[in-house]
Amino acid sequence: MLLSSTPPESWGFKPTPRALVDDKGEQVPANAETVTSAEELKALNAELAASLEGGFTSEYAEVNGVRLHYVTGGQGDPLVLLPGWPETWWEYRKVMPALAARFRVITVDIRGMGGSSKPQSGFEKKSMAGDILALVRHLGHEKVSIAGHGIGAMVAFAYAANHPEATEKVAILNTTHADQSYYKFPMLPNPGDKGPHRWWLAFNQVAGFPEKLLTGRYRHIIDYMFGLSLVDPEAITDRDRDIYAKAYSSAEAIRASKGWFQSYQQDIADFESYDKISVPMLGLAYGTFFEYMSQVFPQQGTDVRMAEIEGTRNYLVEEQPEAVTRALLEFFG
Template sequence: MTSTSVPEMLSDASLAASLPGGFTSRLAEVGGVRLHYVDGGAGAPLLLLGGWPQTWWQWHKVMPALAQRYRVIAVDLRGMGGSGKPAAGYDKKTMAADIRALVTHLGLASVSIAGHDIGAMVAYAYAANYPGATEKIALLDVPHPDEGWPRFGLLPEADQHVDSVIEAGDRSFLWWFAFNQVQELPELLLGDGRIRLLIDWLFTRQARNPAAIDEHSLDHEPELVQIAAECVGPHRIRRPRQLPRSALDPIEVAHHSAMREEHRLVPPRQTGNG
């Protein structure tokens, strides 16, 4: 097990403090797992749940604007960033229970949630299982897992484009889903700073406007993930295994369409020049 000191400029605490809105980096032991979150702003509580392979930092450009209207709580899901990396518990129902435990820990009765990618799946599972503790949800980029997920193929189908360039159409070959199921190998291949290669590849091909992701954002996101890995050894970065076995509850399937209409998060309108 290695021990690597985190450069001050890349620490969660320093990055949180660099954002307008009074943000601070915090840890909470909830439901048997340690969750890291960044908290700031004032108003109705809004949780931000990120995607793979990112940390809370993926939200840093919108957090100051949101903080003018909401109490913003950007959470590292179990397995990512500064949160704990248990060997199991990556089905979305369990991950939603983590968030519910954090909400209770913070003394909040109900929250709105915006989730991206894996975070969107967790947001949906939270709303489905804890409707009384949910105000609104916004799901970005990905639907909740359904019965079709276990049928993902290892090889691309005829109408799927392998390079994942978003302009090539919606039928991208999601090779990383299978890659992430392999035990231990992804950590070895992406260690020693090589995770930046993966992040650059994904953002260049998957982002609608790659130029909108500046070097400041790219330099900090992979460093946060990589430093977390180096601090406590090769098991630090946990991948979203169990995605095809996502503990779907019947209520999650039956109410999917209805909930997408019922729970909507309306972003604050931009005012003034620019």
Template sequence: MPPNGIQTPTPGGILEDSGTGESLDSRLAASLDGSFSSEYAEVNGVRLHYVTGGRGTPLVLLPGWPETWWEYRKVMPALAAHHRVMAVDFRGMGGSDKPASGFEKKTMAADIRELARHLGHDRINIAGHGIGAMIAFAYANNHPEATEKVAILNTTHIDNSYYDFPMVPRPGDKGPHRWWLAFNQVNDLPEQLLEGRYRHLIDYMFDLSLVNPDAITPYDRDVYARAYSSAEAIRASKAWFQAYQRDIEDFNAYAPVTAPMLGLAYGTFYDYMREALPAQGTDVRVVEIENTRNYLVEEQPEAVARELLSFFA
């Protein structure tokens, strides 16, 4: 393993059926340095999948879309040297249940609270990216007694500004235009278009938001495509977006987070986060991660791990 603790797994043909009945997630977890294991827990009415390893203070990692717990593969060994790491497929994602309801971020935060309680942790550190960042923020706001520190990666909690995103670019406006927010509000059609073909959307999203497209390899993209390509998975992932109106209502009622909060972002979104996040917490620090865009955990794992280790120390 490299001295900085950052790992780029090379699990070879792990996507192939092993013939032993062992799940893909179990084999992926075993491919990481540091004795990680794939586990399940029944909490808050859903069965959640998570990958855990390491020793020390508890640290929950929540992924973004269109990823799974595998998003954190490069940083988990470094973090596990100091923390009990739990990378969670939240409600609707990957190996976790895909129920018909409960996709409000406040409810999904309650899932994580019950998972932590189930594992014997009264207070946790929590970090999230994308949808996971919204859940992490909701966790810190709704469960302050159970929050040590919270890290928000590249996505602040959804707010009223989402209602104003333009769908049609003005002349000279290069975007990107977040058409996928509207697309995921549509009933039935995304399943018809994407079932068995989700890899196309995954490639589009990654290539749009990576400085170095090779940071997420074809193998990694296949892992994600396998997790999202079923009609059930597409329906559940859409539900994270279809809950946005309720999420905005919840956000408008939130008080500032009292736990120490770290924001990590790039470029123009770093500028936005530096302005927005201090109003959403009482103890906020914002750090720019350079040479990346949205998928900073996978593209700049050394910088992300360094900032998380420093913050959660």
């Protein structure tokens, strides 16, 4: 989900130019992508994990009724990282090696994402926090520190809210948990309203339709979302975007990712039942959303700290990895 600071000029979509060619060197339309099979995605994740410094490996675990894919490496206290949409564990590629010098890093594809299974249900963030707890126990840990961005931030918040005994500290990156304010997002923005207009929240509620539009063509929405919010478009390269597009290319993957949004009503009800977060909580954001988080987080936790990450909007992990790494090391270390 995109909740960000002061938008650029008109929040115009600025797609990254790309040239697709077939095996004969002929140009083909951008919507002619192919659907990536589970085996192809498994091999890709293994290759990507091995490419990172720090001895990272791509692993799988059957927990809480789902098969979770995670990438792990490093030594020390366990640190769980949860990605957002439309990304995967690869979102953290620039920070994982530095964090692995201090922590046992465990970066997880949440339920429905990337190499993890795509069930029909269980996308409430409270349920997904149960997935992470089961994985933590499977790996032999009693307590972990946890950080999340976007949808992953909601899961991290729910983890700390529901399992404080298993939480050392929690960091929330640029996205607060869904609450009553989500019901106030307009379907049609007023003239002059600052963007972005979060049309994708409603789009992902529609049964069957996004799959028909985007199967094999998810690169279009990848480019749209990044074009909407990146300060530096090159921070997420053409190759990175293709990696994400492969993970979301199938109808099954699109249907599962919609589950994160379709559970918002229950997520909001769950949020209203939570006590304040009792473990130390860090909020990372920039600009107007940093100001917003600074106002609401003291109401949501008993030990709250904030750090502003400049030179970015929504995709701070990929756009400002050094600043994010410093903030996480200072907080968790």
